[in-house]
């Protein structure tokens with residue numbers, strides 16, 4: 001039986017995600033920005049939380065763990081890096097580990113750069129990627145703890161996933177990302193199409209997530225740092241992709 005995925009807003013612009021396995025009734029929350037909306041979503045569905053899959057240590061991803069753990073006694077799965085402060089961790093996972101959510105399988109990809117501990121979860125059978133603050137739709141996370149080449153490598157890991165996988169990211173930042181991306185690639189037809197779609201979705205009060213990874217590869221400028229046309233547009237013809245990526249990220253920081 002296929003998994004059911006629910007998304008809902010948390011905090012100011014975070015996404016909450018629940019992944020339900022009908023076969024076992026297991027339910028995972030991807031991160032825990034805050035407890036109340038997660039509990040509300042669970043109660044609406046009549047589901048009981050069994051697992052929290054944590055991507056990284058930032059407060060807007062772990063703030064709800066203590067309350068959820070107390071209420072459901074769920075298992076907390078977190079990145080291997082023990083220096084990161086994540087409360088009440090039961091299991092530590094690293095690159096290539098498989099996390100079971102009932103009968104569902106999530107594969108762990110280490111995607112450092114935004115933070116050093118950042119991991120992403122790939123549900124291959126469900127064609128679903130939970131990339132939190134590494135990859136956004138038409139954007140990527142700020143590089144707080146890592147370096148640009150490290151973040152670029154992480155993005156390449158995610159870009160290697162199949163086009164028909166869906167991206168579920170940590171924040172609703174798509175409209176601002178589109179605005180920036182258009183300053184770099186004003187004539188990219190896939191970006192222009194996404195811009196129109198995002199305007200329509202936001203006007204209707206709908207989330208811009210999930211999005212297909214294949215569409216992101218064509219429209220997300222941060223996944224396109226190795227395109228000669230993108231290098232040329234930031235006056236870095238012939239530079240390495242990591243350098244071009246760094247320049248894009250610097251420009252976005254200032255935008």
Ligand code: ZN
Pocket residue numbers: 056058061114133
């Ligand atoms: Zn973060």
Ligand code: FE
Pocket residue numbers: 058060061133170171
């Ligand atoms: Fe975040």
